[in-house]
Amino acid sequence: MARKRRDKSPASIKLRHPDRDGPSEKTLLELAEQQGLFDKAQEREAALKPKTSTPGPGVATEEPDALPPIVERIFETLLWTISLSTLHFTLDVLVQNQYAAEISWPKIIGRAGQAFLVFGTLVYTLHTQPSSPNIIPLSLLSARYQPLLRQAIFFLTSVCSGCYLIHISNVYSYLAVMKQAPPIGCLWIWAVIELELPWAVSSLAIAGGFLWWGGYTIK
Template sequence: MARQRKSKEPKSAADIKLKQPDRSGPSDKTLLDLAQGKDLFSQAEERRRELAKERGEVIEERRAEDDEEERNVLSPGADRFMEAMLYTISLSMLHLTFDILVQKQYGKEMDYRDVAIRTARAWVVFLILFWPLHPHEANPTLLPGFPRKYQQPLRQTIFGIMSAVSGCYLIHISNNYDYLAVMKQAPPVGCLWLWAVIELELVNAVLSLIVAGGYLWYYDYKVY
């Protein structure tokens, strides 16, 4: 005959003893500890990268980095504008330096207001010349209708002529003109000469300097 268990009446809340939970943690190593101890996660990540590389897949992390780099890259137009500002402002500062030096050379009293005005005017001229002449991916065509493969040689020809003419003219005015003409013309001509040499390839730059040196030697001029 089956026994019938006596059902225990539930204890009241007052009869239940309160007890703090066990916060000591597991006494033995867990699976996570074992995996970290054997560096299984790093091995799994390396294996995943190898398999992705074999299949020609792009890893998501690398793709995310590339996307971030693409977002940070300026557009060609903005990059061209920033490059133009960098070059022309640098040339303007060089013009300012030349202007001050040439006035100091002739012992003229410095008028910084006039110097600042001349520097600002020079910057405008440099920007007008730099914008179409300087090669950039946003400005590959200098002369529309001209074959693209001849655009760079055309630029080199222009800068070569600019370098040779500017160098020879600077030597000429330094030896033949009075100090007022030298103070007025030497700073911008010197900046154009330097800029043209920078834009030229090495061989063309050397050739343009040889032309200026030959002009100096032929007319027996002196360098001041």
């Protein structure tokens, strides 16, 4: 027969303090450090990493995934040009509907394609780009005045295109309006967007004053 195990009573268990002495033998960390395993692991990790040259002080480092400046400029130009061409397409359709003209989609698409080429050239040349902040060579104008020149160009473009659009909409025949309003309207909107806020408000105020002074109406 199997004997039943008797549980010891708490009074029969002797109490004593735990052993607070350090380990009598070396630990795994000490053995690894003694064998130089940590140094070997660091050397192994350094050997697996690709060797990169450390730039000197004052040398700008480029991110490996960053696009070249010229590629960024082309992409930004395409973004602006596609947006302006789409706006030209929309304004062209709206003007045709306003005068109840028969819409010829091939002609509208063709004019939008022409606007794409024209605005692409203008945006690439005049739009503010981090890679090319200068609008003309530095030998002709200091970098300090380059942003002011750009703002002056867009300000004059905004004022002239806005006032001219108001004039032709009230004076010229519908055929002239249908032909000139879409590109002039796109040019006006783009110029205002490129301007800083004080310049943009001033150009719109001049256009509003021209509207009031000439006795024109918004059709």
